[in-house]
Amino acid sequence: MQILAVNCGSSSVKSALVDTVTGWRAFEARIEEIGTASCRLRVADAELPLGAVTTLDAAVRRTGAELRAAYPASSGPEAVAHRIVHGGSRFVAPALLDDQTIEAIDAISALAPLHNPPALAAIRILRRALPDIPHVAIFDTAFHATLPACAREYALPRDLAQKLDLRRFGFHGTSHGYVMHTVAAYLAVKPQDLRIISCHLGNGASVAAIEYGRSIDTSMGMTPMEGLVMGTRAGDLDPGVMLRLQREFDVADLDELLNTRCGLKGLTGTSDMRDVQRRAAQGEESCRLAVALYAHRVRKYIGAYAAVMGGVDVIAFTGGVGENSPMIRQQCTQRLEFLGTVLDEDANHDATFGAKTSVAEISDTGARARLLVVRADEELAMAREAAARLAVAMQLDTDEAKLTSRVGHR
Numbered sequence: 344m345q346i347l348a349v350n351c352g353s354s355s356v357k358s359a360l361v362d363t364v365t366g367w368r369a370f371e372a373r374i375e376e377i378g379t380a381s382c383r384l385r386v387a388d389a390e391l392p393l394g395a396v397t398t399l400d401a402a403v404r405r406t407g408a409e410l411r412a413a414y415p416a417s418s419g420p421e422a423v424a425h426r427i428v429h430g431g432s433r434f435v436a437p438a439l440l441d442d443q444t445i446e447a448i449d450a451i452s453a454l455a456p457l458h459n460p461p462a463l464a465a466i467r468i469l470r471r472a473l474p475d476i477p478h479v480a481i482f483d484t485a486f487h488a489t490l491p492a493c494a495r496e497y498a499l500p501r502d503l504a505q506k507l508d509l510r511r512f513g514f515h516g517t518s519h520g521y522v523m524h525t526v527a528a529y530l531a532v533k534p535q536d537l538r539i540i541s542c543h544l545g546n547g548a549s550v551a552a553i554e555y556g557r558s559i560d561t562s563m564g565m566t567p568m569e570g571l572v573m574g575t576r577a578g579d580l581d582p583g584v585m586l587r588l589q590r591e592f593d594v595a596d597l598d599e600l601l602n603t604r605c606g607l608k609g610l611t612g613t614s615d616m617r618d619v620q621r622r623a624a625q626g627e628e629s630c631r632l633a634v635a636l637y638a639h640r641v642r643k644y645i646g647a648y649a650a651v652m653g654g655v656d657v658i659a660f661t662g663g664v665g666e667n668s669p670m671i672r673q674q675c676t677q678r679l680e681f682l683g684t685v686l687d688e689d690a691n692h693d694a695t696f697g698a699k700t701s702v703a704e705i706s707d708t709g710a711r712a713r714l715l716v717v718r719a720d721e722e723l724a725m726a727r728e729a730a731a732r733l734a735v736a737m738q739l740d741t742d743e744a745k746l747t748s749r750v751g752h753r
Contacts, residue, residue: 344362344363344364344421344422344726344730344733345360345361345362345363345369345419345420345421346360346361346363346420346421346422346423346424346725346726346729346730347359347360347361347370347410347419347420347422347423347424347473348360348361348423348424348426348721348722348723348725348726348729349403349406349423349424349425349426349465349469350426350721350722350725351399351403351425351426351461351462351464351465352457352458352461354375354376354377354378354379355373355374355375355376355377356372356373356374356377356399356402356403356406356465357372357373357374357722358370358371358372358373358406358410358722359371359372359722359723359726360410360414360419360420361722361723361726363723363726363727363729363730366720366723368722369413369414370409370410370413370414371386371387372384372385372386372406372409372410373385373386374393374397374402374405374406377397377398377399377402378395378397378398378399379395380394380395382394382395382397382402384405384409386409393405399461399464399465400464400468403464403465403468403469404468404472407468407469407472407473419473420473420476421476422476422477422478422479422729422730422733423469423473423476423477423478423479423729424437424478424479424481424725424726424728424729425440425462425465425466425469425478425479425480425481426462426481426483426517426721426725427448427458427459427462427480427481427482427483428455428458428459428462428482428483428484428514428567429451429452429454429455429458429459429482429483429484429512429514429566429567430448430451430480430482430483430484430485430512431451431454431484431508431512432508432510432512433447433451434447434448434480434482434484434485435482435484435485435488436482436485436488436732437479437480437481437482437485437728437729437731437732438479438480438482438732439477439478439479439480439732439733439736440466440470440477440478440479440480444480445463445466445467448463448480449463454512454565454566455514455566455567456598456602457567457602457603458567466478466480477733477736479728479729479732479733481517481725481728481729482516483514483515483516483517484512484513484514484516485516486513486516486517486519486520486551486558487511487512487513487514487516487551487558487561489557489558489559490511490513490558490559490560490561491559494511494559494560494561494651495510495511496510496511497509497510497511497564497565509565510565511561511563511564511565511569512563512564512565513549513551513558513561513563513564514547514549514561514563514567515543515547515549515551515561515563516558517721517724517725517728518541518543518661518662518719518721518724519541519543519549519551519553519558519561520724521661521717521719521720521721521723521724522539522541522543522553522659522661522717523537523539523541523553523556525701525702525717526539526657526659526702526715526717529700529702529715530657530713533556534553534555534556535555535556536555537553537555537556537656537657538552538553538554538555538652538653538654538655538656538657539551539552539553539655539656539657539658539659540552540553540645540648540649540652540655540657540658540659541553541659541661542641542645542658542659542660542661542662542665542675543661543662543665543719544571544641544660544661544662544663544664544665544668544671544675545574545662545663545664545665546573546574546575546614546663547567547573547574547576548570548571548572548573548574548641548662548664549561549562549563549567549570549571550562550570550571550641550644550645550648551648552648552651552652554651554652559651559652560648560651562578562644568601568602570640570644571637571640571641571644572606572607572633572636572637572640573606573607574606574607574608574614574615574616575602575603575604575605575606575607575608575609575614576601576602576605576606577601577605577606577609578606578640579640585597588600607619607633607637610629610630610632610633610636611627611629611630611633616637616663616664616668616671617667617668619633619634620634620668620670620671634670634671634674635674637671638671638674638675638677641675642674642675642676642677642678642679645658645675645676645679645682646679646682649682654682654683654712655682655683655684655712656712656713657712657713657714657715658676658679658682658684658712658713658714658715659714659715659716659717660672660675660714660715660716660717661716661717661718661719662719663719665716666716666717666718666719669691669692669694672686672691672705672714672716673686673688673691676714682712683710683711683712684706684710684711684712684713684714685706685707685710686705686706686707686714687705687706687707687708687714690703690704690705690706691705691714694716696718701717701718701720702715702716702717702718703715703716704716
């Protein structure tokens, strides 16, 4: 099945027309740094500057135009899969998009203000542009619907927590789910046979404890701000820090501060880990601290989740930083020998992906727990989840038609 996967962020639109059986991308486009002078379109092997005048709406429309130019309507996508960061308590599985579903997603946008609103804008534009095919929402929070109560709940008054739906949801579920299935296939076992610690390290970052095929804990909470140090988010903070900040900022300004001016950017002035590492290597103290703090937080969560699961079989790294930074992987895996894993320094430094594999092993031969790097492919994961949801819908329609036919013949 040919499905257009659309991954819309606060400053980027990534899209790919994916064959859900083979994984082949018939079309791929990325528009990055929207709203800045560096905004650019990447399609096929070409890169085209678009400039600061490009808005999110314009970027989505341009993506649609590039798709139509590459494929006439007769050979275009059979469905569209849209990534939605926050599904709240209601959406624990992929959902077919209609007006009512869109309204329900919009109602929880405050939980992910950087992500849900632009995704909804893209949905509305693409439903108008492609009205004759189904659109499916894929929720980052859905993979973590299996969290047990002890990992899901906050220690707040029960009536207040239930009234305001204050609980931990977790994010990056599409990525963590893809890591789980990819690692299991690489090791030729079922996900139900593995304890995996999945580290999605990018501008947004999270760790998930995946025990025998189910997410049982994860570092992000009610919103994507909890947990690891990220590009522009601080991660774990003492609530007392929040109370102190409230004396200095109104709610809107505090929201903006916590989402866009903390993390690596707050420590160093940039959210780009490549730049942070370069400056750290030159001896810049703020960047050296940022790298140490970043890796310390990841390592702390790895140790915690190994304890939660009673051990670990695989520690996997994915995401822009997790895939491309040997130094960060090395620092995140220091002193983990007690878990049965040992980093192979040469394999870590030289880790690459082949044409037919999306996994690179970086653990020492004979280590009990494996260290793996997984090339992220959220678009393929989204497309396959959408195809599975559409297959269920088609089966339900078939069953309903058969039932109607039987009733009509009585």
